[in-house]
Amino acid sequence: MDNNAQLAVQLRGITKRFGSFTANDNIDIDIHFGEVHGLLGENGAGKTTLMNILFGLLHPDEGTITVKGKKVMLKNPESAKKAGIQMVHQHFMLAMPFSAIDNIILGHEPTEHKLFIDRKSASEEVKKYCDICGFQFDCNQKVEDLPIASRQKVEIIRALYNKCDILILDEPTAVLSVQESDELLDVIRRLKEQGKAIILITHKLNEALQVCDEISVLRHGKLIETRKADEFTKETLAMAMVGRRVLFDMPERVNLAAMEPLLEFNDVSTGNRKNDLKNINLELKQGEIFGIAGVEGNGQKSLVETILGLCEITNGSLKFAEKDIKMYTKRQIINLTSHIVEDRHNEGYLNDFTVTENMLLGRQREEQFAGGHTSINDKAVERYSNDIIEQYDVRVSSLKTLGKSLSGGNQQKLVIGREFTKPEAKLIIAEQPSRGLDIASTEYVQKCLIKMRNLGKSILLISADLDELMSLSDRIAVLYEGRVAAIGKTSDFNDKQLGMYMTGGGTDER
């Protein structure tokens, strides 16, 4: 880091309250040009609030903001833009039916004769920025046809086109695969070399340590510390974020004697599309965590849906607890399976229903709740819901709150609590279980999975987080285009090898 790096932004004494809740408490941060400044903290620590203030979406109750040496009042994103500040949000703000280039020049169309948009010069300028970042995509494609990683690139180019020199990125890798995340980190480095100031909001400790020059940690609205990145280790960073020691190494693996496999895939195929299974041979033993690695769209969905009975098997057979899967009704499978879904809103969570009703989803027919064919046993349901809220730390003010009012992390905890407490479940399918969770919650969930495994349950762990996969799984299989590209004990793999198998390099079985 250059000690004489020019000051881009100075935040002094920034305080923001929402009623009696203080989201930002007297925060002082300096951001320099030519540096990547990480802003880390648990959910609710105040990172997004602080950045929304910097971007002009919120006004601070106290404190001052100085940009490039001048004190500014950021009334709205327009003023922020004039000051050279741009933000790429977690949820993109793009007009889907329009082309990439139209989105990029939106609001600043170069007009040659004041009537027509000079697309030619716009394209040239856009191309200039694409080259700086190393992007290659067709600017004339409609945004809705672009994959998510490309949409994010469009957002970044737009920020550059708007002549920003201070770029805020809010959880940019939340929606990217491992490879795409690495590419993004490269782009960040390039922009840094161009002299821009980059503020990176993230949860992910590894990323922050890899790419940031300085890191500020927020906790409960207060700035805990700001240090150079190389003065942090993963452990000290986590401790600053959470306030106590965080367990990264999982407790001892208890080795159970080999028991009958719970799931047996015998040469299972479901079709010919990329995401279909092809000749899958897999066994899930009881009392083990089996990790499935792979880039999204290579068969994981089909794997899960085949087990749930939602996807037809065209070849081969699947046995669940020694019985062919076809002999089960869908409801029976649901009872036997705890399923932490990947896409809550389309698979496992009801936004327009109450918290209690969400707790009942999938379990509404259980004896304890249904009480025969008459009314739902309210007392039992209430007791059960409160138990889960307590045990799994679901933050919600009342059982009657609507599902959509819960934060993403709390929604996930609700789903996990509901699924893990199913009385008859033998199989746990955990898809991206810690997505959207902060460190403390992630730790809790991972500990839960280990506990379940030690109790003899079988866990199918599908995760894009290789660290999580490798630290929790006993065995791992890599799916590539619906086939098992590699399978074996976790200790036989390292993440480079997994990455290779995930992208199609080599298919051997160990």
Add this chain to the structure above:
Amino acid sequence: MSLIIAVVVGGIIVACLGYKPLEAYRALFKGAFGSGSGWVQTFAQFTPVMFTALAYTISMKAGICNLGAEGQFLAGAMGAALAGVYIPQILPYPIGFVIPLIVGVAVGIGIGAIVAALKYFFNSDIMLISLMFNYVLTLVTNWMAKGPFQGEGVNPTTAPIDPSVYMPLLKKSSQLSIGFFISLAVAIVLQYFLYRTSAGFEFRVVGSNPKVARYNGISSNKILTRALLISGGIAGAGGAVMVLGVNHNFIINLSPGYGWDGVAASLLGGGEPLTTGIGAFIFGAMRAGSVYLGRKTSIPADFISVIEGILIIFIVTPNILKGLSLRNKKEEMKK
């Protein structure tokens, strides 16, 4: 709220036609609520609308748009009318109505079953099919009343039903029968079903988010079929109640659009079984008031059609659009 807009716009139209809007509304009010007999008529007009409104409500709760309440109403009415004549009466008055009522409900369920079957085998659009059936059933029942089943005399009605199956009236010489209480009971049962039973919960999940339902072992097909059957049955019950309690036969054009009032009433009320009653009440009051309006003022009774029409436009349009987008979601789900 749509009601207020409709009232205001209706008033403007009336004023444009040369009448006094305040006079019109005052007359409506007086007709519906100004006297004992006014109230009786209000509740009497409430009853058929309540049935069709509940039919629409329950189908919407499962996520399908059953627009065929009008036709199912008529089918149920015809079923009860014929049952009241041709089926030997084993039960005495006042419980004699039970058998024809059951027949009416069964016919309604039958129509619902046909719509469901068409959906299942040909993947037809429920909204469209149920809508089309309205025309079919209106014409068929009218034909039956004028043709093969016409009673004595020249009137285009079926034979009068046996007095033992009359539905007991709540007030002598009025149109208010115990059908009124039956409609309330149906609303309560539906509310209970949806919110206090596991089966009702599943119903609502399918209506709210079919994808989530699929992932949680809830069979959309089963539930949609059930919804159609229940919905048809309720609408059929409404028609049966009309015949057994009021007309005592089936006269052509029996329904002045109760099926449509039902849709609007359900939406006006908010789409829940109990709140649907509010919407039905408003429509009942309007119909009751319109008679007085026509008699006491120079404003034609059809004025309420203006208000109803505007109401329907303001309420139904956004909801049909919602229904269409729900349908598209389901189409995408199948891909």
